[in-house]
Amino acid sequence: MRKQRAPEGRGDRAFRLATAIIAASLPVFMIAILVFIFQYSLPAIKFNGLGFFTGTIWNLGNLNSVSTITKNGVQGLPGADFGVLTLLAGTVLSSTIALVIAIPTSIAIALFTSEEAPRSVREPLVALVDLLAGIPSVIYGLWGIIVLVPLMQATVAPGLASIFGFIPFFGGRTSGYGLLTSGIVLALMVTPIISSTVRESFAKTPTDLKEGALALGCTKWEMERRIVLPFSMTTIAGASMLGLGRALGETMAVLMVGGGAQNGLPTNIYSPISTMATAIVTLLDSAFTDPTNLALYSLAEVALVLFLVTLAANMAARIFVSGGITKAFVSRGEA
Amino acid sequence: MKTEEGVFARKTWDKSVRALTLVVTVMILIPLFDIIYIVVVNSLPGINLDMFTHLTVTDGILNGIVGSLFLVALSSVIAVFLGLFSGVYLSEFGGRYASVVRFFADVLTGVPSIVVGYFGYIVFVLYLGWGFSALAAAIALTIIMLPYITRTTEFALRKVPAEIKEGSYALGASKATTVSKISLRYAAPGIITGILIGVSISLGETAPLIYTAYFYNYLPNLALIHSPVGYLTWIIWAFINEPLVLAHQQAFVSSLVLMIFVLCLGLGARFLVARWWKS
Numbered sequence: 001m002r003k004q005r006a007p008e009g010r011g012d013r014a015f016r017l018a019t020a021i022i023a024a025s026l027p028v029f030m031i032a033i034l035v036f037i038f039q040y041s042l043p044a045i046k047f048n049g050l051g052f053f054t055g056t057i058w059n060l061g062n063l064n065s066v067s068t069i070t071k072n073g074v075q076g077l078p079g080a081d082f083g084v085l086t087l088l089a090g091t092v093l094s095s096t097i098a099l100v101i102a103i104p105t106s107i108a109i110a111l112f113t114s115e116e117a118p119r120s121v122r123e124p125l126v127a128l129v130d131l132l133a134g135i136p137s138v139i140y141g142l143w144g145i146i147v148l149v150p151l152m153q154a155t156v157a158p159g160l161a162s163i164f165g166f167i168p169f170f171g172g173r174t175s176g177y178g179l180l181t182s183g184i185v186l187a188l189m190v191t192p193i194i195s196s197t198v199r200e201s202f203a204k205t206p207t208d209l210k211e212g213a214l215a216l217g218c219t220k221w222e223m224e225r226r227i228v229l230p231f232s233m234t235t236i237a238g239a240s241m242l243g244l245g246r247a248l249g250e251t252m253a254v255l256m257v258g259g260g261a262q263n264g265l266p267t268n269i270y271s272p273i274s275t276m277a278t279a280i281v282t283l284l285d286s287a288f289t290d291p292t293n294l295a296l297y298s299l300a301e302v303a304l305v306l307f308l309v310t311l312a313a314n315m316a317a318r319i320f321v322s323g324g325i326t327k328a329f330v331s332r333g334e335a
Numbered sequence: 336m337k338t339e340e341g342v343f344a345r346k347t348w349d350k351s352v353r354a355l356t357l358v359v360t361v362m363i364l365i366p367l368f369d370i371i372y373i374v375v376v377n378s379l380p381g382i383n384l385d386m387f388t389h390l391t392v393t394d395g396i397l398n399g400i401v402g403s404l405f406l407v408a409l410s411s412v413i414a415v416f417l418g419l420f421s422g423v424y425l426s427e428f429g430g431r432y433a434s435v436v437r438f439f440a441d442v443l444t445g446v447p448s449i450v451v452g453y454f455g456y457i458v459f460v461l462y463l464g465w466g467f468s469a470l471a472a473a474i475a476l477t478i479i480m481l482p483y484i485t486r487t488t489e490f491a492l493r494k495v496p497a498e499i500k501e502g503s504y505a506l507g508a509s510k511a512t513t514v515s516k517i518s519l520r521y522a523a524p525g526i527i528t529g530i531l532i533g534v535s536i537s538l539g540e541t542a543p544l545i546y547t548a549y550f551y552n553y554l555p556n557l558a559l560i561h562s563p564v565g566y567l568t569w570i571i572w573a574f575i576n577e578p579l580v581l582a583h584q585q586a587f588v589s590s591l592v593l594m595i596f597v598l599c600l601g602l603g604a605r606f607l608v609a610r611w612w613k614s
Contacts (some may be wrong), residue, residue, distance in 0.1 A: 015511040020432065021426035025417045026485060027439040029478050033446060033454045040457050105359055110357035125360060129606065132367050134601045136539025138568045139590050142575055143370045173506070188366055219349035249447025252543040252572060277449045281545055284456075303453045305445065314445035 037307065041300035047074040048082050048298060055083015058262040058279070060286060060295050068292055075292045082298040084305055089265050090179070090273035091309070095247035095252060097130035097183025097269070100192055103240050105187070106194035107229075113195075114202040115224055127197070133192035141256030142184045149176035149257060156180075157270050174270030177259030182273060185253045190243035197242060197321060202228050238320025245313035249306060251277040276306040371594070378591040381584030391550040391565060391574075396589050402555050402565040403593075407538050407547060409469060409559075410476035414537075415530055418481050422526070424512055430451025440482040451478050452543035460547060467563040469555060472548035479543060480533035487529020491522035513611055524607040531607070535600035539593060541568035567593045 021066075048055075049072070061077030068075045113125050153176030160180075165171040174180075205228050213223040259272025260282060266273055274282065280299055287295035421440075425433050452475055459471035485588025495518045503513040519526070549563040550573070556562055567589040574586040 003422055009509055012510040015509070015514075015609075016424070016428055019420045020428070022417055022420035023424040023436045023485075024431075026421060026436050026443060026481060029481065030443045031438045032458070033451065033478070036454055036458050036462075037450070074347055105363060108356040108359035109363060111352075112360045116353045116356050117360075125364075126419050128364055129360075131598075131601065132363070134535060134539075134597055135367075135592060136541075136568060136597060138539070138541045138571045139370060139374065139594065142571055142586065143366070143373055145575060146373055147369060164578060188363070208363040221349040221352040222345065224352075232445065242396055249445075249449065251447065252568075256572065256575075277447055277542070280453055281542065282448050283511050284546060300453065300457065303450045307450050310447055311442065313539060314442065 011217060016108060020231040034307070037300050037304050041297055041304050043074045044082065044294060044297035044301040046072040047076055047080075047253035047294060048301065052082060052298075052301065053086050053088070054085055055081060056263065056265055057081050057083050058085045058086070058283065059227045060290050063289055070226045074294065076294040077290060077292055080290075080292075080294055082295070082301075084276065084302055086262060086265055087274055087276045087279045087302060088305070090182075090258070090261070091248055091277070091306070092107050093266060093276040094179055094182040094186055094258070094275060095244055097180060098186030098247045099240060099244055101184065101187035102194055102243055104237070106191050106198055106239070106243075107236065107239055109191070109195040110199040110202050111224060111228070114199045115220065115228065126303055128194070129185045129192050132188065133196075137189065137250060137252040138256070140185050140189055140253040144181060144253060144257035148181055148184065152178075152181050152184075152270075161270075169268045172268035172270050175259065175272070176269045177257055179258075179266050180269045182254045182258045182275075183269075185257055186247045189250060189253065190246050193246060194239040194243040198232060199234055201239075205231045209244045234320045238317045241317035241320060245310045245317060248275075248313060249277055250275075251281060254278050276302050276309075280306075341353060347398045356588040362553050374587060374594055378584070378587035381581075381588045382591075386588050390553055391570060391585065394585070396567065396570055396585050396592070398551065398554050398565040399567040399570045399589055400592060402548075402551065403538060403558040403567045405555050405557070406469060406472050406476060406544070406564060406566055407534055409473035410480060410537055411530070411534055413473060414480040414484055415475070415478040418484030418529075418533075419526070421481075421485040422492060423519075425485065426492035427510065427514060427518075437486075440485050443478065446478075447542075448479055448540055449542040451475050452546055454478075455543060456546040465560040467547065467549035468558075468560040469548065469562070469564050470559040472544050472564060475543035475547045476537040476540060478541070479540060483533045483536065484529050487532070488522075488526050491525025491529070492518055494525065495521045514581040522608060528604040528607050531600045535597045535604075538596055538600070539568065541572055544569065554600055 045052075059079060059081040061080030063077065065078050067078065069078050069080070070076075072239050109129060113122050113129070117125060153174055155181065157174040157176070161173070209227050209231075210223055213227050214220075218226065254273075254275050255278040258274060258278055260274050260278070262274050262279060262283065263270040280303055283295070283299055287299055290296065385393075386395050387400070388397055390398045421436065425436060455475035459465045459474060460467060465471050492514075493613045499517060499521060502515055503517045508516070544566060547603050548566060550564040551563040553565070555564045570589040571586045571593070574582040574589075577583075
């Protein structure tokens with residue numbers, strides 16, 4: 001490529017440099033986020049140590065205390081104890097439930113809209129499913145509060161508990177706000193992302209393979225099971241990771257239907273939860289009251305952990321889906 | 336498999352799968368219609384002139400509408416400027432640097448919006464001392480929109496046929512002239528689609544704004560720093576948890592306005608894409 005390029009004029013070089021400098025804004029923002037959050041959380045990292053990952057309590061300490069304690073050179077209030085495990089559990093468990101629901105659902109939708117449905121209805125169906133992706137998360141939360149929470153409390157959770165109550169974690173009572181409700185809302189939010197990525201991969205299945213299978217006498221389902229699904233296995237894995245990344249970092253919807261629980265691990269699938277993302281919203285107000293600022297630093301540490309966890313999910317997605325998360329989103333608009 | 340029953344079983348499987356995928360697809364659409372239904376039905380009693388002309392301190396959501404548009408306009412100005420030129424760079428000049436930028440764009444898309452919000456709080460609200468402010472919020476939204484606008488611009492520019500660009504070069508035009516006069520015009524619908532998607536995403540964001548713009552019960556005073564701004568998504572989140580019927584109506588009408596904005600932007604994007612593909 002480089003060899004074929006014509007000699008660059010002075011104007012063109014200025015143009016290239018100017019656009020290159022502006023394009024640096026993307027790495028700069030990204031690195032700035034990482035550096036500032038890391039730097040801001042440093043006192044907390046020192047103070048909390050490894051206990052941060054095993055602690056289930058978020059305790060600012062004695063706010064009325066006139067003295068402070070010092071641990072590893074960092075000041076905190078007496079009794080201050082910050083643990084992320086409860087939040088980590090809420091985050092991972094709600095996202096897991098979301099994926100357990102969303103992956104088979106998305107594969108079914110992708111199969112229906114690319115293979116099974118009559119051609120004339122495919123495109124409108126795809127457009128409708130894509131509309132789900134465009135709904136703001138705060139409106140999912142609103143719908144969750146108005147529709148899903150009462151439904152979970154009155155019907156779904158008691159029903160599940162009475163049928164599957166013998167399975168560990170399925171028994172119990174609920175206010176409607178909690179882990180399962182969050183998982184269902186998250187599943188709704190990530191399904192359009194996963195299904196659109198998977199559908200595009202299904203559509204790329206070589207036609208001659210598909211026709212060959214049909215010509216050999218396969219039914220449509222047998223053709224899908226032996227040709228279409230195996231062809232897209234890695235994309236399904238990657239798309240699920242994309243969905244996971246989205247679910248892990250989702251804030252508003254879970255904040256509104258999760259019920260909020262900072263100081264104890266969930267005991268069953270109906271337990272109220274906080275995630276790392278929702279905790280950053282709910283705990284910031286109280287963090288202002290900590291005169292040592294340690295609570296603010298600890299929240300930055302939560303943000304750092306959340307950042308790294310979602311980064312891991314998105315990197316995994318990148319391995320499976322070429323072009324990564326932006327490509328998946330962008331191409332949806334072009335479909 | 337060779338017997339008649341085998342064939343029957345296989346056909347039954349086939350039909351069951353078709354039925355199952357149909358049912359699942361319909362089931363995922365029920366929440367979509369229910370969300371629209373719930374928002375419309377619950378906001379109807381609240382739709383009156385006062386709702387759209389009064390502030391949230393009394394019985395309206397005017398400051399929310401104005402504030403949302405203000406924040407999105409401000410962030411769009413920054414994000415479109417940065418995204419357009421970044422996209423031009425990525426499509427016109429390849430190389431290792433471009434793939435680094437692409438990589439960071441992808442990573443940036445995956446950063447949870449609340450993390451962007453906390454970053455904005457630390458850097459702009461605290462370190463730079465802007466306080467809760469429109470500019471802090473606008474930069475947070477810019478970070479969220481920028482990768483989309485950059486990548487859609489890149490994709491749209493890449494679809495410009497080489498012959499068209501070569502025609503321009505053959506006439507002696509420079510790269511800058513070719514991009515601005517030929518390529519950008521040809522790719523305009525695709526680029527605008529990306530911008531519309533970005534705008535629609537940032538209109539619906541809440542998490543990055545809570546600790547950057549905070550909230551304000553009065554109209555934004557258009558100062559960039561040292562004054563909080565109210566916006567629609569905050570009204571939805573905060574007011575639905577209040578006991579008053581009026582507060583619920585304000586939340587629902589805010590949702591309706593937001594949904595209409597988002598749907599219009601989405602349909603606009605789809606329409607542009609459809610036209611673009613035809614031409």
